[in-house]
Amino acid sequence: MIELIVNSALLLFLLIVAIAVVRLRQLLVSVMMFGLYSLLTASIFVVMLAADVAFTEAAVGAGIATVLMLAALARLPAEKEEARSRGQFWPLVLVTATGVLLIYGTIDMPGFGNADTAAHRGVAAQYIENAPVETGIPNMVTSILASYRGLDTLGEVLVIFTAGLGVLLVLGGIHPAIGSRLNSQEGQSSDTQEQSG
Amino acid sequence: MTDYLILRVTAKFLIPLILLMGLYVQFHGELGPGGGFQAGVIFSAGLILYALVFGLYRLTQSIPVFVLKVLSSLGVLLFAGTGVVTMLLGGEFLNYNLLAENAVTGQHLGIFLVELGVGITVASTMLLIFAVFADQEGHD
Numbered sequence: 001m002i003e004l005i006v007n008s009a010l011l012l013f014l015l016i017v018a019i020a021v022v023r024l025r026q027l028l029v030s031v032m033m034f035g036l037y038s039l040l041t042a043s044i045f046v047v048m049l050a051a052d053v054a055f056t057e058a059a060v061g062a063g064i065a066t067v068l069m070l071a072a073l074a075r076l077p078a079e080k081e082e083a084r085s086r087g088q089f090w091p092l093v094l095v096t097a098t099g100v101l102l103i104y105g106t107i108d109m110p111g112f113g114n115a116d117t118a119a120h121r122g123v124a125a126q127y128i129e130n131a132p133v134e135t136g137i138p139n140m141v142t143s144i145l146a147s148y149r150g151l152d153t154l155g156e157v158l159v160i161f162t163a164g165l166g167v168l169l170v171l172g173g174i175h176p177a178i179g180s181r182l183n184s185q186e187g188q189s190s191d192t193q194e195q196s197g
Numbered sequence: 198m199t200d201y202l203i204l205r206v207t208a209k210f211l212i213p214l215i216l217l218m219g220l221y222v223q224f225h226g227e228l229g230p231g232g233g234f235q236a237g238v239i240f241s242a243g244l245i246l247y248a249l250v251f252g253l254y255r256l257t258q259s260i261p262v263f264v265l266k267v268l269s270s271l272g273v274l275l276f277a278g279t280g281v282v283t284m285l286l287g288g289e290f291l292n293y294n295l296l297a298e299n300a301v302t303g304q305h306l307g308i309f310l311v312e313l314g315v316g317i318t319v320a321s322t323m324l325l326i327f328a329v330f331a332d333q334e335g336h337d
Contacts, residue, residue: 052231052232056234059239059242063239064241064242064245067245067327068326075330134301135304136301136304137308139226141230142226142308146232146233146311147291147304150291150293150311151290153276153311153315154277154280156315157314157315157319160318160319160322161269164322164326167325167326167330172329
């Protein structure tokens with residue numbers, strides 16, 4: 001009962017924040033709201049006892065993603081207040097139709113927490129039975145991610161690596177001497193700061 | 198940003214704790230929630246806080262962008278390299294059982310190395326992305 005109340009409250013907040021992200025016109029506030037959205041999602045994961053997922057969501061979604069978005073925002077030119085366009089009838093129809101179809105699709109999904117679903121009857125039982133014995137590691141999530149699903153995790157790391165590579169090629173590649181530019185431009189002010197501080 | 202005294206003092210107090218927390222999550226991931234991914238993110242968050250308060254220049258002075266580039270590839274190399282080593286030992290890619298005489302010890306060692314690789318790559322790549330974004334600020 002208490003779990004139902006907590007879940008409903010969290011989902012309600014999630015809905016409010018999601019609407020706020022779309023409705024708000026300032027990008028800075030939207031980014032902050034995104035962070036809040038991730039934090040709420042992390043809380044829902046905690047209620048579901050998925051501590052590892054909640055940890056990742058809080059650290060990545062609410063933490064580093066927000067900071068990186070803010071850093072990216074700082075590069076944008078000053079915001080211009082855009083006139084809200086009106087009379088967009090067909091986009092609304094399209095979005096509503098997609099929404100209805102998606103909700104229709106969820107009808108086929110198994111019930112929340114249903115133990116008889118394919119996901120729970122497949123390899124999960126084997127992992128629960130064998131993981132602590134075969135790897136000797138108490139945290140089953142770690143043993144699944146790093147050992148049983150090691151190749152998937154390698155792919156995940158490669159995604160991160162590729163993201164960094166992409167950012168470097170797009171933004172850092174224009175000025176190859178990114179470090180030396182920093183030295184010449186910010187070095188002076190930082191040095192004087194050090195002496196006074 | 199560097200003029201805010203309270204911010205500087207608080208950041209100096211917080212940053213070591215955040216870095217310590219990152220290391221704890223990295224090496225305690227086998228026992229509690231967490232692992233290389235979360236640890237890398239937390240570790241980089243501590244250093245990004247440093248860059249935000251004391252300036253990116255001070256950060257890239259201690260950790261040059263060149264080092265970040267090397268580290269971000271090194272983590273992937275450590276991960277994939279562990280897999281190659283297990284292949285050379287006569288097993289499948291990422292079959293940690295062969296890393297030691299005992300299969301369980303091998304799993305421990307393999308997971309430790311792999312998680313370390315994840316942590317190194319995630320931490321350095323996040324810092325790299327932040328440095329590239331923050332460096333361009335107001336320059337063009």
